[in-house]
Structures are given as structure tokens and as C-alpha cells.
Amino acid sequence: MTTLADPAIIAEPAPQRTAPRKTGKKAALLVALILGGCFSALPVVWMLASSFKRNSEIFEFPPRLITPGFSFDAYTTILTDPVKLRFFLNSYVVALSVTVLTLVVAVLAAYAFSRYEFWGKKTINVVVVSVQAVPPITLLIPYFGLMVGLRLYNTYQGLILTYMVFTLPYAIIMMTGYFNTLPKELDEAVKVDGAGPMTALWRILVPISVPGLVSVGVYTFMIAWNEFLFALTLTRTEDMRTVPIGIQLLMGQHSYEWNEMMAMSILGCIPVLLLFLFFQRYFIGGMTAGAVKI
Known part of the structure; x- marks a missing residue:
């Protein structure tokens, strides 16, 4: 006859699955934050790149961040x-x-x-x-x-x-x-x-x-x-x-x-x-x- 304290009837502990779930949630959150940061920073990056272009290069297609007309002329004009x-x-x-x-x-x-x-x-x-x-x-x-x-x-x-x-x-x-x-x-x-x-x-x-x-x-x-x-x-x-x-x-x-x-x-x-x-x-x-x- 077995008792409640018998090791033979003690159930095996359930495998821990919380750690992988937490890691997946953190990874998803990190990816979402990176995408959101890139989406928010894109207008600022484009504004910065456009300030170094000639007017004719700003609307060219396909768009480029750095163009042959790269110069500081716009800043020089403003600061002088x-x-x-x-x-x-x-x-x-x-x-x-x-x-x-x-x-x-x-x-x-x-x-x-x-x-x-x-x-x-x-x-x-x-x-x-x-x-x-x-x-x-x-x-x-x-x-x-x-x-x-x-x-x-x-x-x-x-x-x-x-x-x-x-x-x-x-x-x-x-x-x-x-x-x-x-x-x-x-x-x-x-x-x-x-x-x-x-x-x-x-x-x-x-x-x-x-x-x-x-x-x-x-x-x-x-x-x-x-x-x-x-x-x-x-x-x-x-x-x-x-x-x-x-x-x-x-x-x-x-x-x-x-x-x-x-x-x-x-x-x-x-x-x-x-x-x-x-x-x-x-x-x-x-x-x-x-x-x-x-």
C-alpha cells in the first residue's frame, strides 16, 4: 500500500515553457520597436539628405540619399x-x-x-x-x-x-x-x-x-x-x-x-x-x- 508521500506516485514537474515564450515576446517587441524607429526616422533622414542636394535632384526617380550634386550650398546660403x-x-x-x-x-x-x-x-x-x-x-x-x-x-x-x-x-x-x-x-x-x-x-x-x-x-x-x-x-x-x-x-x-x-x-x-x-x-x-x- 502506498502513501501520499510515496515518491513513486509524485507527478513529474511540467516542463518549463515560459522562458521560450518570454524570449519570443521580447524578440517580437524588439523587432516592432526597430521598425517603428525606422519609420519615424525616415522623414528626418530624407530631410537631412535633401538639404545637401540641388533642387532638381530632390524629386528624381529612383530616389537617392546621396547624389552627385552633394554640397553645403543650402547651409551656406542660410548662415550667410x-x-x-x-x-x-x-x-x-x-x-x-x-x-x-x-x-x-x-x-x-x-x-x-x-x-x-x-x-x-x-x-x-x-x-x-x-x-x-x-x-x-x-x-x-x-x-x-x-x-x-x-x-x-x-x-x-x-x-x-x-x-x-x-x-x-x-x-x-x-x-x-x-x-x-x-x-x-x-x-x-x-x-x-x-x-x-x-x-x-x-x-x-x-x-x-x-x-x-x-x-x-x-x-x-x-x-x-x-x-x-x-x-x-x-x-x-x-x-x-x-x-x-x-x-x-x-x-x-x-x-x-x-x-x-x-x-x-x-x-x-x-x-x-x-x-x-x-x-x-x-x-x-x-x-x-x-x-x-x-
């Missing part, structure tokens, strides 16, 4: 033209100003929303979210009339203030959420030492909120750098045009300067790419770990 360089200067001035002002205002507003209770707080939050949900094109005509009335038409100030209307809601929402993750014991420790709330904000919370600030700053810079509709409507003269408008101006009535358009597009992509390359490590959170002594 004061009018086109002015487009880049305008974009830098507007985008950097919008980014800095948006971060300062968003940090102050987010600190108030995160740390204080005051009358109308929920209503203001609803307004902030509602502004983010409004399609920008619906505000084009009102803003045009407003800027003309305030004598800010065709000025840096007009573009900066207009862009901040669309960048501030997102920045306030993101920074409020980030400040909510920071322990209030940090503020209390500063108060014990006799300092005020501004000291707690700028000396303690802001330095450990670098990942959130960088994420919001990069997003804000991208919005201001790439914006086309309001830059076209709220500026009149070439000395106030930005890079997106400068690219559009290369589309002539009878001919398009395709190679110069592609070259200016590549030069316009460089600032955003550099931002991601230099600040990508700040996107990882967790910098507040161990900030408060247990």
Missing part, C-alpha cells in the same frame, strides 16, 4: 544671410523668454496651490484646466485685436505674452503635481529655522524639483520654438519673423527652395535635440528620496 539669421535670433529670444517666465510664474502658482488653502482655489484650478482645453485657433482673432489695441503687434512682448497663455496651464498643472509629491516636512523644517515660505520654495523645493522643472521647460521651449499660427498673425515685418515663418517664406510664388527649406528645418531641429541630449537624465524622478530624516 542676415535676414535668415534674424529668424533664428527671434526664435531664441521668444522661446527662451517664454520658458524662463513660464517657469517662474508656474513655480509660484504651483507652490500656492500645493501648500495653501484659499478662497476660490478649486475655481481657479478649473479655469486653468479649461484654458488648456481651448483650441488655440479659436483665440486667434481675439488675440490679434487685443495685441493691436495694446500696441504690442509685431513685438517680442506680444508673442511672449501670447505664448505664455498656452504654456502656463500645462506648467502649473505639472508643477503642482510635482510639489504635491514633496513632503511638507521640508517646509516645516525651514520654518523651525526661522525662514519664510519663499526661502523654503527657492532654497529647498526648487533645487530638488529639477526633473519637473526640466520637463516643463523643455516642453515650453518646444511649444514656443515650433509655434507657427500666432507667429504668422502677430508679426508683420521680416525682422520679427521666427524660424517656422522663415521656412514658409522660402515657398515662393513660382518655385520652392526645397534644399534651403530642408536645411533650415534641420537647423531648427538642433536646439530641441540638444535640450534632450543634455537634460535627459533629469527626466528621471526620485531625487527627493532621503530628503527627510526618518
